[in-house]
Amino acid sequence: MTNPPTQMSEKFEQLDGIWLLKEHLYQENTGQKQLWDQIGQNYYGRGQFNRQPPADYRDAIGRPGGLWNELPIEREYNSILEIGCGDGRASIHLSKNRGLDCQQYCGIDISEPQLRRLQVFKTAYDFYPSAQFTLICMPAKELPLPDASVDLVISDAVFMHLTKTDLCFLMKEVRRVLKPGGLLGFRNSFHNRECLGHIIRNFARRFAPNRNPLYSYQHSLSEVYDLFEQSDLNDPENPIQIKPNGQYRLLPHHLGQKKVPFAQTINEWAKANNFKANRSVYSFDVYNW
Ligand SMILES: C[S@@+](CC[C@H](N)C(=O)[O-])C[C@H]1O[C@@H](n2cnc3c(N)ncnc32)[C@H](O)[C@@H]1O
Numbered sequence: 298m299t300n301p302p303t304q305m306s307e308k309f310e311q312l313d314g315i316w317l318l319k320e321h322l323y324q325e326n327t328g329q330k331q332l333w334d335q336i337g338q339n340y341y342g343r344g345q346f347n348r349q350p351p352a353d354y355r356d357a358i359g360r361p362g363g364l365w366n367e368l369p370i371e372r373e374y375n376s377i378l379e380i381g382c383g384d385g386r387a388s389i390h391l392s393k394n395r396g397l398d399c400q401q402y403c404g405i406d407i408s409e410p411q412l413r414r415l416q417v418f419k420t421a422y423d424f425y426p427s428a429q430f431t432l433i434c435m436p437a438k439e440l441p442l443p444d445a446s447v448d449l450v451i452s453d454a455v456f457m458h459l460t461k462t463d464l465c466f467l468m469k470e471v472r473r474v475l476k477p478g479g480l481l482g483f484r485n486s487f488h489n490r491e492c493l494g495h496i497i498r499n500f501a502r503r504f505a506p507n508r509n510p511l512y513s514y515q516h517s518l519s520e521v522y523d524l525f526e527q528s529d530l531n532d533p534e535n536p537i538q539i540k541p542n543g544q545y546r547l548l549p550h551h552l553g554q555k556k557v558p559f560a561q562t563i564n565e566w567a568k569a570n571n572f573k574a575n576r577s578v579y580s581f582d583v584y585n586w
Pocket residue numbers: 326329333380381382383384385386387405406407408411435436437438452453454455458459
């Protein structure tokens with residue numbers, strides 16, 4: 298593991314290979330950290346944290362696929378930054394299933410238990426075998442990396458957990474740390490505010506006593522464009538692409554713990570028929586390759 302780069306190092310302390318942001322610096326993200334530490338301990342109730350990693354990495358990561366199967370791997374990536382890396386699922390997929398490697402891998406996540414799990418997976422599966430790993434536990438906002446130092450920035454299923462303000466700040470930071478011509482890929486990152494499934498679930502949540510506090514902000518398609526324009530990430534040389542993630546929800550699959558009857562069948566039908574796409578697309582991927 299390497300030092301946290303340069304200018305922010307006095308804000309961190311290292312513990313067993315992870316750089317931890319000093320506690321008093323969490324400020325308004327303290328509640329979010331507690332929540333994600335708790336989830337990380339017992340990953341969505343699956344009690345995964347203390348278990349031995351499965352012998353086969355595929356049993357640990359599920360099927361991240363999608364956008365990651367389109368990332369050009371013939372390019373050389375000296376450095377990769379992963380935002381909200383969790384236990385490293387997306388990177389394990391990119392490395393083991395797609396043969397991606399790099400010299401420097403920096404994983405940032407707010408949850409220390411998730412990063413500990415990533416360490417266990419690194420030992421078990423040796424993903425990105427040539428890379429020096431820097432793991433940083435902090436809210437993804439100000440990035441502790443030098444200007445123009447990263448070849449590829451990735452993130453999977455994280456930005457819907459950030460506030461709009463934090464995300465705007467973060468995207469400007471991504472612009473700053475990305476090398477000219479660098480690539481970015483954000484899979485399943487922007488929940489579609491116009492999706493009927495979300496609208497129904499948002500409405501039901503208003504009446505739920507223990508509503509899920511994880512989800513923060515949903516975007517319309519035009520807001521996603523605006524975000525990338527405003528952060529100067531939509532480079533005419535490397536224009537960003539926005540595409541539906543592949544999941545469709547005219548109806549939510551669950552409301553609280555209750556399964557919604559026929560939702561899965563109806564959603565599959567909507568997907569197959571591209572029915573009311575702007576209303577049924579669940580989330581957007583953004584990339585620039
Ligand atoms: C749905 S999980 C996805 C994890 C991983 N990317 C994957 O695909 O398995 C969301 C991740 O975002 C992290 N996270 C949530 N809020 C964050 C924040 N403000 N800053 C950094 N990470 C955050 C969580 O700890 C968690 O690991």
